Amino acid sequence: MRDVAFGQYFPGSSLVHRLDPRAKILMFIAYIVIIFCTFNYAALGITTAFTALFLILSGISPKFYFKSLKVIIFIVIFTSLLNLFYGSGAPIWQWWIFRITPNGIHRAVFVTVRIICLILASSCLTFTTSPTELTDAIERLMKPLKAVRFPVHEIAMMMSLALRFVPTLLEETDKIMQAQKARGADMESGNLFKRVKALIPILIPLFVSAFRRAYDVATAMECRCYRGGAGRTRMKQIHLAARDVIAFVTLALVIGGVIVCNSLMSGVL
C-alpha cells in the first residue's frame, strides 16, 4: 500500500523540474484538451511523441512511470474492451453478442493511448513539481478569483496539507489494519457486503485519529506564527523564464500539428 507512485514528488534539477509550475499546469490543461481532440493516427502520434519528450527530459527513471501505470491497468483494459465491442460498422468477427469492427479496434487503440498518455503526463507533472510549488502555482493562477471573495489561499493551503498527509494516513491505515487483524478481524473472505462491513473497524479509528491529527497540526501551525495568507512571503519565488517560453512554443507547435493532421487527413473514429 505504501509504494503509491502516483502523486509523489522526486526532487531533481532537470529541465522539466525547473519549468515554472504555473506554466506546467497551464500546459497540462491544454494537453488534456488536445489529447482528446486527436482524430487520426498522425495527430495521436504527435501528441504521444510530445509526451515522450517530456518524460525523457524529466530525467526520472521509467520504473516510476510504469509503477504509476500499474494502478490504472484495470481501467485501461476495461475501457478498451468496452470500446472494442461497441464499435459501429460492419463486423469483421462476431460471436454471440460480441462483435468486433474496424471502428471498434481504432476506438480501443485511441482510448488506451489517451488514458496512458494522460496518466504519464500527470505523473510527470507531480513527479517534477513539489506539492508546495503546485499549490503555490494554483494559488497564483486563481488569484483573480479573490475579487469575488473566493478563498484562494485557504484552498491552496488545504490542498498542500492534504497532499502532505497522504503518505502519513496511508501508513496509519496499514497500522490499523494490522492491529485489527491481530485481534482476529477477517478482511479477506466473505461476500462484498461482508467485506465492506469489515472496513468499518478500520475507518472509524482512522477518522478519529485524523481529527486528532488535524487539531495537532493546527496547533503546530499557530506555534509557527501562521495567521492566514495575508503578509506571507515564499522562499521559492516563481518566475517565467526563457525555458517556459520555449516549452509554450513547443506546445503551440504540437497543437498546430494536431490541427493540421485533423483537417488534412480523414479521421478514423
Next chain:
Amino acid sequence: MSFISIQDVFFSYDEVEEGKPVRNAVDGVSLDIERGEFVAVIGHNGCGKSTLAKQLNAMLLPDSGKVIVDGDDTSVEEKTFDIREKVGLVLQNPDNQLVASIVEEDVAFGPENLGVAPDEIRRRVDEALKAVDMYEYRTHAPFKLSGGQKQRIAIAGILAIRPQCIVLDEPTAMLDPSGREEVISTLLRLNREQQMTVVLITHFMDEAVLADRVVVMDSGRIVTQGTPETVFSQVELLKRHRLDVPQSAELAYKLRGCGLKIDKIPLTQEDCVAMLEEAMR
C-alpha cells in the same frame, strides 16, 4: 527582569461545576526563566506540565495571573505573534508538526508566515538545518525519515523563526533511544553554543539530569526546583509524587539507607562508579 516570568498562574480546561473549575490544570505556578538557561520540567502524566508549556507562547492564556515574555504580557492580543516569534514551541508528535512535503519547504514555513524576504528565508532555512545537522536531507520527503530526524526538522522549523527561547513539550516521548539521543544532544548544543534558552518538558529523568535547573510538578503545582543534584537527592519526595530518580541516584539512596556514608548523590554512571570506588576504600 527575567526573560520569561510566570506569575501566580491558574488555568483550567473548561471543566466547570457550579461556577467553579473542577480541577486546575495549572494551579498557582510562579516561575522565572532566565536568558540562556536550560530548564527541565518533570512530572508524571497529567501534572500540568504540557499546559504550562502552552502558556509560554500564548497558545493558552492564564485564567488568572500573568505570563510575561521579554516584557510583554501574553494576554495582550496584539503581542501574540511577537511572543510566538520569541518563544518557539516544539510538540510531541513529529509527524503532526511538519506541514510541507519537502524538508526545506517545511522549515521555511515559519519565516514565510512572518513575511521575511525570500533570500533571507533561504539563509535562515540553511542555517537552521545545519544547526540540527540535517542539511543533507533538505530535499527529502519527511515521511521517509526516522522519528529522531523528523523531530530535528521540527526543531529546525522553529529555529528558522529565530526565537530566543525554545520550549519542547515531551519531544522525545515518541522516539526510540537513538532518536532521543539525537534530539537531546541537538538541544544541548544549541544551549551551549548559541546560548539558546531551552525549556524541556519531559518525563525521562536522564534527560532532566542534563539541565541547569529542574522543576518538579504535580497536580498543577511546582513541588520543588533546583539544580539536578539537589532535586534528585530528594528521593523520597520524588517517589511520593510518582516520579523515578535516575538509577545511580536510587542506588546511592539505598546504600545510604544501609548505613553507607555518601555525601553527594551521583547522577550519571561515571559519577556513580566514582562514588562506589570512594565508598569501597
